[in-house]
Amino acid sequence: MATMRDVAAAAGVSSKTVSRVLNSDPHVHPSTRARVEAMMRELDYVPNSLATTFRSGRSSVIGVAVPDIVDPFFASIVRAVEHVALARDMSTLVTSLGEDPTRERLILESMLRGQPSGIVVAPISGDQSFLAAWSLRLPIVFVDRPPLGLSADSFTQDNFAGAFTATMHLVEHGHDRIGFLGDTVTVPTTAARLHGYRSALQAAGLSADDELIAMGAGTRASAACALQTLRGLARPATAVFSSNARCTMALLPLADPMSIVTFGDFPLADVLRPSLTVMAQDPAELGRLAAHRILDRLDHPNRRFRRSTVLPVHLVERESCVVPEDPADRASGPPPTATRSQTDGASLLV
Known part of the structure; x- marks a missing residue:
């Protein structure tokens, strides 16, 4: 099996340059990047994600914690995060927080002990201040509901x-x-x-x-x-x-x-x-934005300013x-007949 050193030697670069290509470093010259990537394909090089975890102290995983993963709204958020993570060759770890606010801290801290790259949270309790120390070590982004007792990135709707x-x-x-x-x-x-x-x-x-x-x-x-x-x-x-x-x-x-x-x-x-x-x-947009914010924080770890974004919602009239x-009018009137709605042509009983 090819190693990073094999790729570096074949491409005529250092192992550090290969590492920078793997981590999407924008400072690598395009021609060098192309040469390294070509050698990776030719040698069937597969990055050692476990070694990457040891070097960085975190896994290539984005954690997602929502109240209920079966709920269509939260399921859409999860799928959007997974899609963004996959594009960066990252995986996702998903958990349900349930309905008991007292269990939120236990569940989230269990997830955080696995050293994910970052987490997306739709909180259920009235206090997220326990995440303050964790937020200094990795990006935490909130969706649907803003955090309480904590300054953090969030994406909510109006x-x-x-x-x-x-x-x-x-x-x-x-x-x-x-x-x-x-x-x-x-x-x-x-x-x-x-x-x-x-x-x-x-x-x-x-x-x-x-x-x-x-x-x-x-x-x-x-x-x-x-x-x-x-x-x-x-x-x-x-x-x-x-x-x-x-x-x-x-x-x-x-x-x-x-x-x-x-x-x-x-x-x-x-x-x-x-x-x-x-x-x-648009729960999918909440998930996309949250995942991209995680990646942006990972790419620019010195950015400390936290941003709260409120997305608009709109009426869909049906x-x-x-x-x-009035039931009395219905009882005295003719039996129901099908007519056409003025809005979209669906059949209604009137």
Whole structure:
């Protein structure tokens, strides 16, 4: 098996130059780089990644820690990080943080003891200050949720503006009793979206009654309970702003004829009947940006300034926000017939 010295001798350069080519050093002359790479191919040279780990003190791995790797949103982030890492001949190590904030530190420190090149984290607890010492040794980038108690790079989406827009969209469709469905307000994304929801109702001159806010709706059973509560009010809710796709997917089998806007798109949301109006995020972009920031920090270790980037979200209007027909009117009217939506031609029952 060819060694680095064999490649260096064949290319007429030093072993250090071969190492610089392997590490994508921009200061290597293009002609020298081409010659070294040609010798690598000719000799079938395979870099010794274990030796690289020993020399640098870290493995060629980017760690990724998200609440739930099965969730479509976080799965998209993971896939994007993997794609960027692969282009740099790096691998990824992925873990789920789960729902218990007290386990976040244990899980992350276990990952960090493996000496990855850097980690991407979507945090679940209310304090990431325990990562301060680690952040001096390797790049740590946060996605979806900003860190608390720690200065670090982060990529998030505009949760407040998205929730404000979604709620106002329901108001513009004639709804004045709009419920809020969420998991837990201790999650920063949910807290920001609840703030946006309240602000939109206030801007529209509507009351943001606490009875319209239903938390803990992450499962079908809890979503059913929340929906029953919203429908059982003296003045029932006629629409729901769901603060995340997980709550929405739990709600969907139960929601007819409730109008819905959800924060976050998910597979098949556009083919439901009626199709679901969403505030669209781009989790893949969050993952790409986070992975590239890790690589940029590795390439320029002396850069200390930390940057927080907030990405915009946008409304994708579909069919789920119309004011539902009064049941009494439906009972006295003709039977449902199929018609065509004015928006995209999908069949609806009216």
